[in-house]
Amino acid sequence: MTTSLGLDNRKMAFWAFIGSECLLFASLISTYLIYKGRSVVGPYPHEILNIPFTSVSTFDLLMSSLMMVLALAAVQRGDLKWAKVWLFLTALLGMFFLAGQVYEFTSFVHEGLTLQRNLFGATFFVLTGTHGAHVTVGVIWLLTLWWRALRGKLGKGNALTVEICGLYWHFVDVVWIVIFTVVYLIQ
């Protein structure tokens, strides 16, 4: 179906969705920044955030974006074998990221930082938790595509579905870069 602007409807809708999600994360990040330094009791960020560990998580997510690019390229050239590999690896690295988040959150809780403890806990967990929920949806989406590929239902013809998943995945990655910078690096 030809469209007025030449862009596929689904792709355009997805870009609009990403625009909307930018406002969502901007509101959460703004809330974090507004309340920075206003916690009445600790633990405070500098006491508890583990930059080396989170840097590894971040690198992992960046690499997963690379996997995603390779997955899309494979699907677009009809290479189902490599498409399956890269799609699975993307999902796997995503799952490693989530595992890292779970580990980080549970260790924070053990050190006394909870949602209820102070404003840092509240804003940190809601912001990174929302991001983590987005990663989870992405992982499910990737695994669904990988499953479709296993059943031979993915190919050049429906490469767009992989491309849109890729857009989502890269967006989630970029949001993480912003969160990592604002929360961990700039204290």
Add this chain to the structure above:
Amino acid sequence: MPPSRRRRWLTLLPLVLAGCGGPFPQSALHPESDYARALDGLFRGIFWWAVLVFVVVESLLLFILLRYRQRAGAATPKPTHGHTVLEIAWTIAPALILVFIAVPTMRTIFTTQAPPAPNALRIAVIGHQWWWEYRYPDLGIVTANELHVPVGRPVVLEITTADVIHSFWAPALGGKRDLIPGHVNRITFTAESIGTISGQCAEFCGASHANMRLRVMVDADSTFRAWVAAQQAPARAVARGSPAQAGQDALRRYGCIACHAITGVSAGVIGPNLTHVGSRTTIAAGVLPNTDVDLARWITDPPGVKPGAKMPKLPVQPQDLTAIVAYLRSLK
């Protein structure tokens, strides 16, 4: 009646009705302080610009409707698509009018929010659901719901709240300002004439928001000094065997002293300070006049008068009630 005339008559009707009646004790159009006069002056300026625009636009509309009504056999109208000069004109003209409104606005913002004079009388206002606590930190006075200020002297209200957001609004004294937990806001004014000014809470604060009223008594200097002296004195002592003493005992027995402070008798902080409650003109935050009958009514059933009131409905025996009322009326 042609539609245009009918429309005009109906719009005038409420204006006429508004003229009927009065006085209007909470009117924002009768300034009684420098602050209120500044706002009033600004409003009147903007009002007349608005009237001008209203007259121009509405009469244009009316003219167009009458002049360009469809006539039988008329030709198809000329399809004008636009006119650049016109567009520029009716962009610039309103923008200019807005400049004439913006300049005095900015000026007034800064003058009315300027820091108070160093000799200003400081009063702390703390909002509660649904009453007003007033403290004069430099005079050692704690009272509730009725504020006294001296005429002609700068006053600064430093306002905050103990629970939810409220808003202090006494229109004749000036604009409103919100009471926000964790914030201290300021209202500065110099009252210009002696009298009583009415106001009420202007930010929805729960069940009895409508019942959180306030009064500001603007006193002559001597009256104010007398009031201060009376307020600084401890609670009037009760004569032994008097009804007032029976009332004081009843107050203890019913547990009223747990919430209400009366200097020399009790130190409660949850409800209004009652040390000089007998000297107030109203009770229950301006909802009832301070008479024996109304005091009794209030004490017997606070939630009945003010839905949601934190003061509980206690089974007060009639003889205790009379005694309590006598005691409270004695606390002048």
Add this chain to the structure above:
Amino acid sequence: MSAAKAVSTWKSWLTTTDHKRIGLLYFWTAFAFFLIGGLEALIIRAQLARPGNTVVSAETFNQLFTMHGTTMVFLALMPLSAAFFNYIVPLQIGARDVAFPRLNAFSYWVFLLGGLFLNASWLLPNHPAPDAGWFGYANLTSREFSPGPNIDFWLLGLQILGVASLAAGFNFIVTILNLRAPGMKMMRLPVFSWMTLVTSFLIITAFPVITVALVLLMFDRFFGTHFYLPSAGGDPVLWQHLFWIFGHPEVYILILPAMGIISEVLPTFARKPLFGYTVVVYSGVLIGFMGWGVWSHHMFSVGLGPIADSVFSATTMLIAVPTGVKIFNWLATLWGGQIRATSALHFAVGFIALFTIGGLSGVMHASPPADLQQTDTYFVVAHIHYVLFGGTVFGLFAGMYYWWPKMTGRLLGEALGKLHFWLMFVGMNLAFFPMHFIGLLGMPRRIYTYGPELGVAKLNLVSTVGAFLIAVSILVFLVNLWRTRTRGKVAGNDPWGGATLEWTIPSPPPPHNFDVIPTVASRLPRWSMTQLKAIPEDAELEKPHAPVGSWWPLVAALGLPVLALAPLTHTLWVAFLGAAILITGIYRWAFEPFEV
């Protein structure tokens, strides 16, 4: 050209993905909520007709004004606009449907379920309806000061409704940008479709902000956080910022569609093109952008400081300029025309007259010092109702009289239409003009009663009479609706001599809208001689067919209120059930073979 006879079973309506059917569903549902919100208003006005009145208790009154505002904004005005987006926009741009028909159905069902969820609070024992105002200021909404489920209904219901609005926003952006008929350049788009586009961008950017605000409130109430609670360093003013950053674009979401309708109705009945089309379109776009910079004019009494007050005052005054420009262009459209005084035109002219008044009181509010005597009083209530009732509601009625024949094939009665107009116009002015005075005389908003000493009793009575007059006018409209079903004049393709594409097809249109998608050569395709291109001999006529339906939008939609029930009932498994329904619906939807 023949129309396929549309099947009209329960199943066909529950599974419909046809934008015209969805438009009708939106219309009836939204109108029902409009009547409910109106009833709430009538009870409010009955209570305030006299000082010290006892028609309802204080708590019930607080619920009534909260639900009146929430219902009118989210369940009546927005969806009534959506009804027209749905029905009319694809017709105006020359498309067969919207870009995502199932997503469209999903939006409707989520709206219906969200509205029912919110109003279910009225039906529980003790009717714990939301009671902290439509704007729900923290920290009154905290668990400490609002312990019951009232606010939970509010924040969960609004989150559900937000999903509906967002989905519709994405759908219409893609539809308008991507599904235009050949030759329908952006600057040939009808103004109503343009305003729909701007509104849709506002929706997808503003709703995420209120979503965050509501989620943070939900966390405070359910999970013990302190986002809005001062005891741990939180600030209730954060709620106000987040709410109004959404809230101000929201009022433009409410008014721009009505402005779009006026921009269609006036040229048709003046028999000349819209004056300054380009300027009107750009003004709408500009208002959309500038609307992001004014939010703190709702917070002039908060004490943000003189610099913040000044900045927001300036931006607010600035936004009056493109608004005024539109009004002048509408007047210039009528100037030199041959004005046919149909009911639709009455309402369009009423819009101009009344919105002007609302706009002027808006300029008064733009000056913070003056506003400190006006905000949170009946003066603001007057302003709101002049722009939203005199503006949006009148605009929507203009749309109803204008497009009813297109949607149903029959015209609404003109005599009853004019009676409706005059009763509503007089009623509206009686109800809301006195409120300017009532506010300046010292009566705050949101109070269930007032003392006789204020001196506003007579004005309040006049206002109440006006409100009931509005109710009578709505009854007249309902009679008109009922009678037109059997006795309305048959409309034909183009009863008005309209200029845009929807008037080139039958009334109501066949399921596939256009037998042949037209190639557009002008902004006024139906009026312009250059437009008339003969349909080529070998043009393939679209075979009459009904759009394919689907169950999955409804199924997926059902997952949301079930999910929302979990916090309300404090049961975790309900959340899993809701999520399961939602995910099942989404998966089946994604893998269902579906062609537009």
